[in-house]
Amino acid sequence: MNGSAVVAADWVAKRLDADDTAIIDVRDAWEYDGIGHVPGAANVPFDTFRSETGDEGMLPGAETWADLLSAAGVANDDHLVAYDDTHGVFAARFLVTALLYGHPREKLHLLNGDYSAWTTEYEVESGDADVSRTAYEPGDPEDSPLVGAEAVAAASEDPDSVVVDTRSPEEYADAHIPNAVNLDWLELVDDESRGLRPESELRATLAERGIDPEKRVVLYCNTARRISHTYVVLTWLGYDDVGFYEGSMTEWEESGRPTESA
Numbered sequence: 001m002n003g004s005a006v007v008a009a010d011w012v013a014k015r016l017d018a019d020d021t022a023i024i025d026v027r028d029a030w031e032y033d034g035i036g037h038v039p040g041a042a043n044v045p046f047d048t049f050r051s052e053t054g055d056e057g058m059l060p061g062a063e064t065w066a067d068l069l070s071a072a073g074v075a076n077d078d079h080l081v082a083y084d085d086t087h088g089v090f091a092a093r094f095l096v097t098a099l100l101y102g103h104p105r106e107k108l109h110l111l112n113g114d115y116s117a118w119t120t121e122y123e124v125e126s127g128d129a130d131v132s133r134t135a136y137e138p139g140d141p142e143d144s145p146l147v148g149a150e151a152v153a154a155a156s157e158d159p160d161s162v163v164v165d166t167r168s169p170e171e172y173a174d175a176h177i178p179n180a181v182n183l184d185w186l187e188l189v190d191d192e193s194r195g196l197r198p199e200s201e202l203r204a205t206l207a208e209r210g211i212d213p214e215k216r217v218v219l220y221c222n223t224a225r226r227i228s229h230t231y232v233v234l235t236w237l238g239y240d241d242v243g244f245y246e247g248s249m250t251e252w253e254e255s256g257r258p259t260e261s262a
Contacts, residue, residue, distance in 0.1 A: 073131030
C-alpha cells in the first residue's frame with residue numbers, strides 16, 4: 001500500500017470498466033443484493049474470510065482465500081478495490097488479508113468514505129455482478145508486516161518504537177499491553193463524511209500520541225480487525241515501518257502476558 005492505498009469515488013468510477021480492476025463489496029449478502037452495490041462489484045462478505053480455524057490469527061487459510069477471490073473474478077495482478085458501509089474497517093481487513101496472501105501492495109485500494117461516498121455521487125446496481133471465475137493463487141508477501149508477541153514485547157520497551165492500541169478508550173483503560181498508547185481507530189474518521197479526516201488533522205492526532213513516522217509502529221486491537229484500518233491509513237500517510245500484531249489482545253492475554261490498566 002502506498003499513496004493510492006485510499007482512493008476517492010471518482011477514482012473508482014474511472015476504473016469501472018478496466019480489465020485490470022476488481023471491486024469487492026464486503027457487506028453481508030442481503031445488503032449487497034437488497035440495497036445495491038457499486039456496478040460490477042463482487043460480493044465477498046466479511047464473515048467468509050475470517051476464521052478461527054484457518055491460518056495465523058483470524059486469517060481464513062490460503063485455500064479458502066484462493067476460492068473466494070477466484071469466485072469473485074480477481075486475478076493476481078488486478079488492482080483490488082474494497083468497500084463496506086462501516087467507515088472502511090471491514091474493507092481494510094479484506095485488503096490486509098490480500099496483502100498477507102501476497103497480493104501486490106501497490107494494487108490494494110480502500111474506497112474512502114465507504115459505500116455512502118459512492119451513493120452520493122453515482123448510481124448503483126442490484127443483483128450479482130457478471131464476473132468470470134479466475135484461478136487466483138495466494139502467495140507470500142514481499143515484506144510481511146506480521147509480528148509476534150515477542151516482537152511486540154520488545155517494541156514496548158524500545159524508545160525508538162511505539163506500540164499502538166487501536167481499541168476504544170474504555171477497552172484500553174480496562175487492560176492494555178504495557179507502555180502502549182491509545183489511538184481509537186475511529187479518531188481517524190470523520191463522522192459526517194464517513195471517510196478519513198483531512199490529512200493535516202490525521203498527522204496532528206498521530207503526533208499528539210507520539211506515533212512518529214520515524215519510529216517503528218506496532219499495532220494491535222482484539223482480533224486484528226480495527227488495526228487493519230489504522231494500518232491502511234498509516235501506510236497511505238507514508239509510514240514505512242508498521243508492524244501488524246495479528247494475535248492482538250486475544251492472543252496476548254491467552255498466553256498470560258502482562259497487561260496494564262489506566
